[in-house]
Amino acid sequence: MMKKNYYQKMAVLGVLLLSLFGFQKYIDKKTDHFPNIQFVSESLPTEILTEFDPNELDENQWQKLGFSEKQTATILKYKKIVGGKFLSKEQFKKCYAISEEKFSQLSSFILLPETNLEAKSGNSGFKNYENKTLSITRKFNPDQLSQNDWENMGFSEKQAAAILKYKSFLGGSFVSKEKFKECFIISDENYAKLAPYLILPAKTPANFNPYERKLNTQKTKIQITPFDPNTLDTAGWMALGFTEKQANVIVNYRDRNLKGSFKTLEDIQNCFVISPEKFAELKPYIKLNSATMVKNSDTKKTEFKQQEKTDFAKTDMNSVTFKQLLEFGLDEKSAGSMIGFRKKLGGFMTKEQILETYNIDKELVQKLLSIAPLDNSKVERYSLVDAPEEWLKNHPYFKYSADKIIFYRISNPDDKKIWKLLKTKPEYEARMRLYVK
Structure with a gap:
């Protein structure tokens, strides 16, 4: 009987001890301090945000966008988990290190399709921008x-x-x-x-x-004093508020097209890069001096003829000459590149192709294209079956697929079948089809 009472007391004591231990654990758990997760919500000034592909950013670039080191590590780790590349904004948003506030700030600048469905269908219009190797040849500001x-x-x-x-x-x-x-x-x-x-x-x-x-x-406003436009160099025109490129265009226009000097105010006004507003601002200060004007070498004044100006509204971009491009204001490098690319293509089919030319002043060329027409009716076009081998191998759009086309058409003399066998990227095929009948 005594043993029975003893065991009962020990059992009750054990229950009490276990209860006290469990309660203490509960108290300890209640007082645990969990780490605070903070999202960087400071907004970057909208004027320094621009479109970007989140797949191209490294750790430092993510931090420059306002993310902490831990958030950046989480984003990069999440990118690996989803296959090493974000496919859409929808997928990017799911990364828990990116708050709603931060996503709403960045969303409109992200170069990704909205949803995974759009990304997989290829109908989003999204383009991948490939990184190029930097070419630096000299020191620069x-x-x-x-x-x-x-x-x-x-x-x-x-x-x-x-x-x-x-x-x-x-x-x-x-x-x-x-x-x-x-x-x-x-x-x-x-x-x-x-x-x-x-x-x-x-x-x-x-x-x-x-x-x-x-x-x-x-x-700060530019202080303009009276000046002779025939004595100004590039730096002088820049001091009047023009960019370096605009200043170069003005100097080239004066020296090449006008044979060394402006003769009238109209000559200055006709320079393409001088807007009507800028000319009105400069006009009161322009002092043309006959002593600085270059005289015509021809002594017979009756035989002097002013150089006829090109009407670019009637000048076909597939026949515009090197000299005419210089007249418009392009430098020799831009003009040469455009003429050279046109020759390789056999002629431009669209104005967009002209803007793809390397080493051109796109802003100036865009202005030219807004004026000048493009006639592509005389550009050579072939079917894949009939295209000459030499033409295929030398054409910029076909040369990388030339051997395949020549091989496939031997046993498949049908353009539709050849296109299927080529399996080229949609953007490459679109360019090639411009020159296919």
């Missing part, structure tokens, strides 16, 4: 580079626009190598290549304020 200059260096059109947008945000100057490096579109790898060539101070001034700088830039 990045403040002086145009959109076209950045593209020629190896950046895509979107990346070049982003760099210029960032410069504008800083007040019109990159200020220092430090600030230049902070441009989120420039990866650490590309910055390492660019840094030795940058003509910029290494450090940012302690009192630097981009907003104050922008305000001062907007307030």
Whole structure:
């Protein structure tokens, strides 16, 4: 009987001890401090955001977009989990390190289809922008580079626009190598290549304020004094408010097309890069001096004839000459590239092709294309079955598929079957079909 009571007491004591232990664990659990997960919600100024492909950004670039190191690591890890590439905004949004607020801020700038379905169907109109190798040959001041200059260096059109947008945000100057490096579109790898060539101070001034700088830039007005347009060089025209490229166009127009000098105010007004508003601003200060005008070498004044100007509204882009392109304002490199590309193609089929030409001033060419017509009726076109072998192997759009076409058409003399067998990318096929009957 005593043993029975003893065991009962021990059992009750054990239950009490277990209860106390469990309660203590509960108390301890209640007082645990869980780590706070914080999402960086600070918004970047909208003026420095531009379109980007999240698949191209490295760790440093994600942090420049406002993400912490941990968030960046999570995003990159998530990208690996989904197959090493984000397919759509829908998929990107599911990464838990990206808050609703942050996604809404970035969404309109993301170069991805909206949904996975669009990505798989290929109907989103989304294009992949391939990274190019940078080509840098000399030291340069990045403040002086145009959109076209950045593209020629190896950046895509979107990346070049982003760099210029960032410069504008800083007040019109990159200020220092430090600030230049902070441009989120420039990866650490590309910055390492660019840094030795940058003509910029290494450090940012302690009192630097981009907003104050922008305000001062907007307030500053160009002080114009009377000038002789025939004595100004490129720097002189830039001092009047023109960009370096515009200034070069003006000097080339004067020296080449007008044989060395402006003779009348109308000559200046007719220069394409001088807008009516700018001409009205400059007109009161223009002082034409007969002493600085280049005289015609022909002594017989009766035989003097002013050079006939080209009416570009009636000039076909498939017959425009090198000299006419220079007359419009293109430099020799741009004009030569356009004529050379046209010759390789056998003629342009669309105006979009002209803008694909390397080493051209796209802004100036776009203005030309808005005026000039394009007649493609005389451009040679063939079927895949009948196209001459030499033509296939030399044409820029066909040469990489030429051997396959020649091989396939031996046993399949039918264009539809050959297209199926080629299995080229849709964008390549679209270009090739421009020259197919």
